[in-house]
Amino acid sequence: xxxxxxxxxxxxxxxxxxxxTQVRLLADTLRERGRTVTVTRQPGGTELxxxxxxxxxxxxxxxxxxEALLFAADKAHHVDELIGPALQRGEVVITDRxxxxxxxxxxxxxxxxxxxxxxxxxxxxxxxxxxxxxxxDITADEGRRRRSGTHDRLESEADAFHEAIxxxxxxxxxGHPERYLVVAGTQPPERVHDLVVSRLEAMGVxxx
Ligand code: TYD
Numbered sequence: 280x281x282x283x284x285x286x287x288x289x290x291x292x293x294x295x296x297x298x299x300t301q302v303r304l305l306a307d308t309l310r311e312r313g314r315t316v317t318v319t320r321q322p323g324g325t326e327l328x329x330x331x332x333x334x335x336x337x338x339x340x341x342x343x344x345x346e347a348l349l350f351a352a353d354k355a356h357h358v359d360e361l362i363g364p365a366l367q368r369g370e371v372v373i374t375d376r377x378x379x380x381x382x383x384x385x386x387x388x389x390x391x392x393x394x395x396x397x398x399x400x401x402x403x404x405x406x407x408x409x410x411x412x413x414x415x416d417i418t419a420d421e422g423r424r425r426r427s428g429t430h431d432r433l434e435s436e437a438d439a440f441h442e443a444i445x446x447x448x449x450x451x452x453x454g455h456p457e458r459y460l461v462v463a464g465t466q467p468p469e470r471v472h473d474l475v476v477s478r479l480e481a482m483g484v485x486x487x
Contacts, residue, residue, distance in 0.1 A: 285366030286314075286484050287407070289377035291448055292415035293441050294434045295425035296464040297471070301415060302375045304472040309371050312485060317365040320375035322353040325360050336431040347385040347396055354378060355403040362407070378404060379412060383447040384433060388440045393447065410458065410484060413475055414448045417464040 288305070290298040299320075306316045322332040331353045335341055341349070354377070365372045378400040386393035417425070419441035426434055452459035460478045462471045479485050 284369045286371045287362070287366055287409045288371065288373045288479075289379070289409040289412045290373070290375055290415060291377065291379045291383075291412055292464060293417055293419065293422040293445050293448075295422040296415040296417045297425075297468060298375050298415050300468050301413065301471055301475065302373050304468065305475055306373055308472070308476055309373075309485075315368075315370045317361070317370050317372045318375075319357070319361060319372065321357060321377060321380065322350060324357050324374075325353075327356050328353045336433065338432075341432070343385065343389045343391055346389065347381065347391055347399060350381045350385060351399050351403040354381070354400065358404045358407055363405075374409075377409060377412070379414075379448060379451055382451065383444040387447040388433075388436070388444045408458070411479065411482065412452070412459050413478075414452050414459060414461045415464040415471065416445065416449065416461055418442070419445060421465065 290302055292298050302318055302320075306318050309316050321328070322335060323329050331349050335346055335349045335353075362372050362374070378397070381400050382393050382397045385391050386396035419438040422441055423438060449461065452461045460475065462474050464471065476485075
């Protein structure tokens with residue numbers, strides 16, 4: 280738990296998994312239930328974060344360690360400026376991606392070492408771990424099919440990169456089932472949403 284105030288929920292998964300739809304559906308449901316909800320995404324979500332997002336996703340070649348540090352910088356600033364204060368006010372924060380994305384993409388996908396990237400990320404966010412992380416799971420093949428048009432630097436990587444990332448999300452979830460929910464992203468969005476709400480209800484955090 281993040282303390283006795285606030286509720287912190289992260290959505291993770293490969294590109295094209297449908298995370299953004301789930302973030303929107305959950306924010307609507309929680310607002311209907313009277314909660315104050317802050318929605319954000321990483322990278323981005325703050326002014327500095329948007330500048331970092333542009334650098335890291337749309338720039339030319341970025342070396343693997345620089346990429347990891349830029350994503351970590353985005354998160355450090357994000358937690359200080361936005362997520363931490365909202366949780367202190369007792370709000371719900373829902374983020375589209377968080378530290379696990381870095382562990383998966385930079386650690387596993389880029390071969391920097393998941394443990395090292397995890398430590399870097401935890402340092403950046405001052406050990407702030409979500410109450411619940413929802414992994415919206417799709418295969419690399421399905422993800423590619425769903426991504427249409429222009430791709431950012433990371434989306435353009437080969438299927439093997441995306442499959443490594445997927446396996447990484449699944450193994451992080453398997454390691455801490457009490458704070459993860461894995462849902463098949465091929466199900467209808469409403470069904471995925473119902474599973475997320477049921478899990479939050481089972482955790483007893485929606486009545487707070
Ligand atoms: P995202 O915002 O989900 O992309 P889009 O808006 O195009 O759906 O994420 C952007 C990319 O950044 C995505 O490919 C995953 C990657 N990423 C990392 O590599 N490391 C990180 O720490 C984060 C947060 C994202």
